[in-house]
Amino acid sequence: NELRCSFCQTTIIVYHSGWDRHRFQANATIVGSKKLAIMSDDGDLPWRFSADQGLEDQLFDRDRHIRYLEMNYHLLPSPYEGQEIIRLTLAYFTISGLHILDALDRVDREAVINWVLSLQAHPKNEAELNNGQFYGFHGSRSSQFKSLDNGVSVPNNSHLASTYCALAILKTVGYDFSLIDFSSILKSMKNLQQPDGSFMPIHTGAETDLRFVYCAAVISSLLDDWSGMDKEKAKNYILSCQSYDGGFGLIPGQESHGGATYCAVASLRLMGLIEDDLVSRCTSSSIIDVPLLLDWCLQRQADDGGFQGRPNKISDTVGGVLRILGANNFIDEITLRKFLLTCQSEYGGFSKFPGQLPDPYHSYYGFTAFSMLQETGLNSFNVELGISTVTL
Amino acid sequence: MDSDEDDRIPLSQRPEWSDVTPVPQDDGPNPVVPISYSKEFAETMGYVRAVYLADERSHRALQLTAEAIHFNAGNYTVWQFRRLILEALNADLHDELEFVEHLASKNSKNYQLWHHRRWVAEKLGTEAAGRELEFTKKIFVNDAKNYHAWSHRQWVLQTLGGWEDELAYCDELLEDDIFNNSAWNQRYFVITRHPGLGGIEATRDSEVSYAVKAILTKPENESSWRYLRGLYKNSMPSFVMDRRVSTVCLTVLTTKANCVFALSLLLDLLSNGFEPNQELKNAVEALLPESRDQDSDMAVTICSVLEIVDPMRVNYWRWRKKSLHSEVEEGVRNLRVH
Numbered sequence: 001n002e003l004r005c006s007f008c009q010t011t012i013i014v015y016h017s018g019w020d021r022h023r024f025q026a027n028a029t030i031v032g033s034k035k036l037a038i039m040s041d042d043g044d045l046p047w048r049f050s051a052d053q054g055l056e057d058q059l060f061d062r063d064r065h066i067r068y069l070e071m072n073y074h075l076l077p078s079p080y081e082g083q084e085i086i087r088l089t090l091a092y093f094t095i096s097g098l099h100i101l102d103a104l105d106r107v108d109r110e111a112v113i114n115w116v117l118s119l120q121a122h123p124k125n126e127a128e129l130n131n132g133q134f135y136g137f138h139g140s141r142s143s144q145f146k147s148l149d150n151g152v153s154v155p156n157n158s159h160l161a162s163t164y165c166a167l168a169i170l171k172t173v174g175y176d177f178s179l180i181d182f183s184s185i186l187k188s189m190k191n192l193q194q195p196d197g198s199f200m201p202i203h204t205g206a207e208t209d210l211r212f213v214y215c216a217a218v219i220s221s222l223l224d225d226w227s228g229m230d231k232e233k234a235k236n237y238i239l240s241c242q243s244y245d246g247g248f249g250l251i252p253g254q255e256s257h258g259g260a261t262y263c264a265v266a267s268l269r270l271m272g273l274i275e276d277d278l279v280s281r282c283t284s285s286s287i288i289d290v291p292l293l294l295d296w297c298l299q300r301q302a303d304d305g306g307f308q309g310r311p312n313k314i315s316d317t318v319g320g321v322l323r324i325l326g327a328n329n330f331i332d333e334i335t336l337r338k339f340l341l342t343c344q345s346e347y348g349g350f351s352k353f354p355g356q357l358p359d360p361y362h363s364y365y366g367f368t369a370f371s372m373l374q375e376t377g378l379n380s381f382n383v384e385l386g387i388s389t390v391t392l
Numbered sequence: 393m394d395s396d397e398d399d400r401i402p403l404s405q406r407p408e409w410s411d412v413t414p415v416p417q418d419d420g421p422n423p424v425v426p427i428s429y430s431k432e433f434a435e436t437m438g439y440v441r442a443v444y445l446a447d448e449r450s451h452r453a454l455q456l457t458a459e460a461i462h463f464n465a466g467n468y469t470v471w472q473f474r475r476l477i478l479e480a481l482n483a484d485l486h487d488e489l490e491f492v493e494h495l496a497s498k499n500s501k502n503y504q505l506w507h508h509r510r511w512v513a514e515k516l517g518t519e520a521a522g523r524e525l526e527f528t529k530k531i532f533v534n535d536a537k538n539y540h541a542w543s544h545r546q547w548v549l550q551t552l553g554g555w556e557d558e559l560a561y562c563d564e565l566l567e568d569d570i571f572n573n574s575a576w577n578q579r580y581f582v583i584t585r586h587p588g589l590g591g592i593e594a595t596r597d598s599e600v601s602y603a604v605k606a607i608l609t610k611p612e613n614e615s616s617w618r619y620l621r622g623l624y625k626n627s628m629p630s631f632v633m634d635r636r637v638s639t640v641c642l643t644v645l646t647t648k649a650n651c652v653f654a655l656s657l658l659l660d661l662l663s664n665g666f667e668p669n670q671e672l673k674n675a676v677e678a679l680l681p682e683s684r685d686q687d688s689d690m691a692v693t694i695c696s697v698l699e700i701v702d703p704m705r706v707n708y709w710r711w712r713k714k715s716l717h718s719e720v721e722e723g724v725r726n727l728r729v730h
Contacts, residue, residue, distance in 0.1 A: 076425055081433045085467045091425045111422035118420050141417045142437055143469040145445060157469045204472045207507045244580050244622025250539070253546050253585065255577035257539065279711075295656070298708050299614060311614045312571040313537065330708035 058341040060375050061348070065367065066103045068348025069094050072360060073107060087140035088119060092165035093364040099172050099388045100367045102379050109173045116166050119144060121158035123184055134203045135188045136163030136219075160192060160201040164215040167222045168387050177223070186228035189216060193229055197237030198251075209250040210241055214263035217270040218385055231271050238264045239287060245311075246292030258300060258309040258321070261293070265321050266384045277326030290325070297321050298330055305335030306343075323372055323383045333373055340369055400432060403439050408452055414438030415445060433463050444473055449480035458491070465499045471508050488512050489520075493527060500531055506540045510547060521552035529561075536565060537574040546581060555586045570606055576615040580622060596623050596630070604640045612650035617657060628723070632666045645675040652702045655679075655694050659712070662691045664723035691716050 072094045083090060095112060098104050119138045123129040133155060138144040139162035163185060170177070192200045192212070199212035213234050220226045240252040241264055247256025248264035268274045268288070275281060278290050300307045322328050342354040343366060349358030350366030371381040371388075379388040403409050416438055419426060429437075440460045443453045457474040460467060478488060492509045499505050509527075513520045525548060531541040549555055559582050565575035583595040600623055606616040620640075624631035631637065638661060644654040658676070662668065668690055677686050679697045687693050695713035699706045 072425055074426075076427045078428045078430050078433075080427045081429050082464050083466065084427060084429075084433075084437075084464050085469070087425060087427065094425055107424075108422065112424055115420060115422060115424045141419060142464075142467060145441065146418075157472075159468075202468060204468075205475075205507075205511070206468060207503055207510075243577065244625050245618035249577075251543060251546075253581050254543055255539070255574050294708075296618075298705050301704055303704070310537070311573040311618070313573070327708075330705060330711065332704040335704065 058344065060341070060370050061344060062101055062375075062377050064346075064348040065363070066098065066101050066106065066348075068345075068358065068363065069098050069101070069103070070106050071348075073098070084142050085139055086162075088116070088137065088162045088165045088169075089139065090360050091116075092169050093360040095169050096172050096387060097360075097364050097367050100371050100379050100381060102377060104173070107173065112169065112173050113175050116169050117180075119162070119166060121156035123188075129184055129187060132191050132203060133188060134158055134160070134192050135184045136160060137166035138162055139165075155204060157202060157204065160189070160199060160212050160215045160219070164218050167219060168385070171222055171387055182223050185219065186223060186225055189219065189228035190230075192216070193233065195233075196240075197230070197233035197235070199229075199234075210238065210248065210260050210263040210267075211250065213237060214267045217267040221270045221385060226271075231273070235268065235271065235273055235287070238267055242288055242293070246289055246294075246296035255310060256296065258307065261297065262321050264288075265293075265324050269324055269384050279325050279327045294322075294325060294327055294330075297325070298327070301331060301336065305332065305337070305339035307336070328372065336369070337373055340366060402432075403435055403456075409439065412439060412442050415441035417441070436460050436463055440470060440473075444469075449477040451481065453477055454481065454483070461495070465495065465502045466504055468504050471504045475508070475511060485512050485516055489516075489523065489527075493530075496527075496531065500535065500538055501540060503540065506544055510544060513548065513552065518552045521548055521554040524548040524552065525554050532565070536569060536572050539574075542574050542578065545578075550585065555582070555588065558582045558586070566606070570610055571613050571615060573615040576619045580619065592623065592625075596627075599623055600634065600636055604636055607640055608643065611644045611647075611654065612652075614653060617653040621657060621660065628664050632661060632664050637661060638666065638668070638672060642672055642675055645672075645679065648679075651679065652698065655698050655701070659691055659694050659698075662694070663716070689716070 072090070076090065080090070091112075095104075095107055098106055116137070119140075121135045121138060121144075123131075123133075123135050129135065135156065136158040138156070138158050143157035143159070145157075191203055193216070194200060194208050196208075197213070198208040198210070199216050200206055200208045201212045201215070216229045216234070220228055237252075238248070241248045241250070241254070241260065243249050243254075243256040245256055247258075248261040249255050249257060250260040250263075254260070265274070265288075269276070274286055274288065278286060279294060299311070300309075302308050322331055340350070343350045343352070343362070345351055345358035347358055349360070349363035351358045352362045367378070368381050368383075368386075371378045372383070374380075381387070382389045403414070414435065417434070436456070436459050439456055443450075443456060454474065454477045457470050457477065460470045461474070464470075477483075478485070489509070489512055492505060492512065495505055496509075509524075513524050525545065528541040528545040528548070531538050535541075549558065559579065562575050562579045562582065565572055565578075569575075579599070583589060583599060584592055589595055600620065603616050603620040603623065606613065607620065610616070620637070621631075624634075637657065641654040641658045641661075645651050645658075655676070658668075658672070673690055676690060676693055676697065679701070680686060680693060681700070684696055684700075687696070692713055695709050695716070698709040698712075702709065
């Protein structure tokens, strides 16, 4: 009992004061009472947190998660207008999530296909295709403009990440890729690759980093065509992102980070530049420092079982590189599962930290984590592509 | 955007917008994950669509983009349009820095905001270096690990300059929180990229002392251990021969403080051909419970201890134990190559 209280207290205090693990540990006290009512920073919402929640009895609540996703699929509440620009990504989390939960029958396949295809940018002719723009998919209607017939030309704002999500959704619902000519995507994707090998997500200008190298790699993989990117340059960029501690930063020189590391390793794997199940093979022949990477990744599992994105930071829901390396049996799956369940919401879905409201992003990663932990009733998941393997 | 949502006058009621007809969003039939837009959001976006399609690069359009950004700071289309307007109006970009700074308090982890800031700073050139470094410092006051701010700071240093006080700034941050992994990373960034420091070969000696001191202060700090190891990247002979490495491991092991990282680093040393003395061997053996057998191979003993003191990764340490033979061969080969 006392141990659980201190765990719960730890999570609450860390969540509310945004403190890192180590700062907290200096001041930790064990709380005797079983029910803790906490006020959030603005004093408005009382969060009730029961210290004897019986964590080991909690189950993965598949039915509730399906209801949560169905709700999202039909309508997202107003606060999500702040994420309007990435609507296609929210759709991806929802639809792919339903597929992982083996509940894809909840979506109207034709409606999904039509809606996704309606977001595609089409060059009017060959000349337009070669004008330096990227012709992929828009993330939402708020970046997609139909030109009024006033002579003013409107640039398309299709985006690499949206394109990844669009193709992933289409693949998930079983759309036949031979029905459409996706060559304009690949031809114009080259325009987004930078001299250093990184990718810009949109031709009108944006930050360039590993995330978009990953998007390009998945797009190429799903379309089974690598003519849209220079793999050698992309590889060199990725390698330049490996930090002194074995993990990868989002850009060269930056701190190693779980998300960036995932993008790096998954991209190399998709490009066929590192082998499957690296840890079982001779490590010296690899282009990346595998032993250092492995050690770094494993150290990310914190005492509470969750994975931290970076050293000395709080755990949250995310983490999948180890599966790609063939090292998932080195993880403490029991403690991880326990941690994940603390982030499971009573409304369905998962939150970033225990006690918060769920969101589509962390819900999706919660589902994929449980799929990798081989939860009953869930479809298996292709880690590199971010899609359920049932579709591939 | 200081005005409260209650004080907001709908665009349809503002005289300066009376000549514009908003363009509604066409979601198409059967949209997926539709969002329940508020009236204010829908109206603002309707007017944005109108000026965007008309390519109107005016002051009122600039103000409108600010309102749209307030609703969705991630909308890269609106940010891009704002940049076009700023250029067309030849606007004072110092005002724009203020605008971003104001937004940053609630959007400090927004990629578009930081990209915009970089765009402005790049236009202002080297004169902006000081202000940009100050700006990131302000962000670090509330969140010393803000990833975006660190990326920006690294970009400023490399593009606009300002390296002089960077290592000292890292010192400050680490004095405040020795566990700040971002600050450790920044140290490495400085010693490897500062044009005036001579690179890692020139700075390794002092940095090893720095890292060792930090380790002894908090042996459970993963960041300082990894930094120490990182100083010998691509220099395995130096790693094996620098006595300070094995000494700090020994010190930590004998104080019986959190020794996971010390053991792990020792394992690393052994895999690279390091030959331990008796004192080290004794220190390691002292950590093994009496019930367990010692092994003549110190590396094996280390793995056994790690299985106990780092139980979360027990399978990993067992695997390391099994792989030891090939690890050592590999490490010794690397030594010879150098």
